[in-house]
Amino acid sequence: MIDQQVSLRGGAARLPVRPRTGRFLVLAAVFVCAACGLVYELELVALASYLIGDSVTQASVVLSVMVFAMGIGSLLAKRLRCHAAVGFGLIEAVLALIGGSSALVLYASFAWLGESRYAVVGFSLAIGVLIGAEIPLLMTLIQRVDRQDAGGAVADLFAADYVGALVGGLAFPFLLLPMLGQLTGALLTGAVNAAAGGALVLWVFRRDLTPRSRRLLFLVNGSVIAVLATATFLVDDFERAARRAVYGDQVRVAVQTGVQEVVLTGTGRDSLGLYLDGRLRVSARDEYRYHEALVHPAMDGPRARVLILGGGDGLAAREVLRYEDVRSVTVVEIDPAVTRLARTDPALSELNGHAYRDPRLTAVGADAFTWLRTDHHRYDVVISDLPDPGITASTKLYSAEFYGLIAEALAPRGRLVVHAGPPVVRPHTFWTVEASVRAGGLATRPYRIPARPSGFTASPDRLASAGRPAEDWGFLLAAAEAVGEPGLGAGAPVARSLGEAELREGARAADRLRLPGQAPSTLIHPRYWEEA
Secondary structure, eight states: OHHHHHHHTTSOOOOSSOHHHHHHHHHHHHHHHHHHHHHHHHHHHHHHHHHHOOHHHHHHHHHHHHHHHHHHHHHHHGGGGGGHHHHHHHHHHHHHHHHHHHHHHHHHIIIIISOOHHHHHHHHHHHHHHHHHHHHHHHHHHHHHSOOOHHHHHHHHHHHHHHHHHHHHHHIIIIIHHHHHHHHHHHHHHHHHHHHHHHIIIIITGGGSOHHHHHHHHHHHHHHHHHHHHHHHHHHHHHHHHHHHHHOSOEEEEEEOSSOEEEEEOSSTTTOEEEETTEEEEETTTHHHHHHHHHGGGGSSOOSEEEEEEOTTSHHHHHHTTOTTOOEEEEEESOHHHHHHHHHOHHHHHHTTTGGGSTTEEEEESOHHHHHHHOOOOEEEEEEEOOOOSSSTTGGGGSHHHHHHHHHHEEEEEEEEEEOOOTTTOHHHHHHHHHHHHHTTOEEEEEEEOSSGGGGGSOHHHHHHHTOGGGOEEEEEEESSOOOOOOOOTTOOOOSSOOHHHHHHHHHHHHHTOOTTOOOOOSSSOOOOOOO
C-alpha cells in the first residue's frame, strides 16, 4: 500500500518489464500518438480547404489555433502529473474520439448546415489542447520508468515525437488519403490512437492503477474504439446521405482522387452536373453559353494548333473541334479522373460530343505550369479553362509568371483566352487577372457574358446586390499585339445562343466595370483574396 502511494505521487513505477523495455514502450507510444496527432492536423487542413476553399487561410487558421491550444493544454496538464498514467490514458481516449470523428462532423456540418468554419476552429482548439497535454504527462511517465537527467529525457521524448510526426505526415497523403479517404482514414487513426494510449497505461503502468481506474480506462477506451469501429462500418451510408444533402438525389459518381473529390450528378443532357470539391464546375443547363463565350472569340484567326489548359471535361474541346481546319488539340488536365469520366461516362461524353474519340485530340495528365515549362511547341490558340482564381493550389495558374510562359508558347498572331471569374461579383480578382496577363507581356481585351441572353437587362449593380454569381462570367482575350473587340470570326460554327452583338456588348459592359490600378499577382506576391 505504501509502495502504491509513493508511485501515485511520482515515485518510480512498478513495471511488469525491465526499465529499459518500459522506456522503449513509452517512446513507442509517443511515436504512435505523434503520428496520429499530425494526421488529425493535416486532415483538418485538407478538409477545410476542400469545403471552405482558400487553402492558405485554412492552413493558417488550423495551425495557429492548434499551436496556441497546445500551449494551453500543456499548462492544464500540470494538474494531472500526480495521476499521470490515468490522465494520459483518458486524454488519449478523448483525443482519439474527437480526432477520429472530426472529419465526419466537419462534412456533416457542411452538408446539412452549409457552414463548417466554426467546426474547424472548434476541432483545432480541442485537438490542440489534448495534444499539448500529452507531453508533460509523458515526461512524467518516462522519468518514472527509467530515471535519467532531464535533458536526456526531453531529447528522447522529442525525438520520438518528431519521427512519429514525420511518419504521420507522410502516411496521410501517400497512404491514408488515397487508400481510405478522409472519413475512414480519420476513424482508423483514432482507433490506433486509442489502442496505443490504452495499451501503454493498462499494461506497462497497470500496477500503478487502482482497480477502479483500470475499470474506468477499460470502459472508456473500449467505448471509444467501439464507437469508431461502428462509424467506420456505417461510413459509406453516411457519405451517401451527406452527398444527397449536398448534391441532391441524383449522385451517380463520387470519386476521391489524389487531387480532389469528383462528383457527377444527373442522368441526362439537361440535368448533368460535375462538381469538383463540392463546387459546381459544369451544369448542362448553361454550360454551352460559357464554353461558346470562352472558345469562339479566341478562334478568330489562325487556329491549326490549339492548347487547352484545364477543361478535362472535354466541353471546351468540343467547341474547338467543331472547326474543321483545326489540326491538333492538346488538353492538359491535372486530374486524370476527370478526363477518364469525360471519356467513359455516357452522359458526360454525350455532352462533350465524344471529343476524346477525335484523333485530333491528345490528353496530357500534368500540372499546366510545370508542363508549359518543358513543352516547346507553339500554339495558335491557348484556352485557359481553369477554376476561379483564389488563394488555392491553382493560384500560380493565374500569376504573371504563368502568363509569361503562355506568351512564349504562342505562335505569331496567336491568341490566349482566360476564364477570369465574375467581374460583377469579384471585381478585384477579375482585374487582378487582367493586370497579371498584361504583366506577362500580352495586350488584353476583357468581356463578360451573362448565363442568360437577357442578362444585360439588369445593371451590374443590381446583379451584384442580388448575389447571383452564376449569371456573370468574365473572360480576357489576349495577344502579343493590340486585341480588337471579341467576335465569332470567319468560318465559326453556328453558336446555340451567342452572337456578335452580345460579345461586343460584353466587351463594353466589362470596360464599364474596370477597376484601374490593380497590381499583378505573382508567385512571390499572390493577390487573389476575394472568396468565391
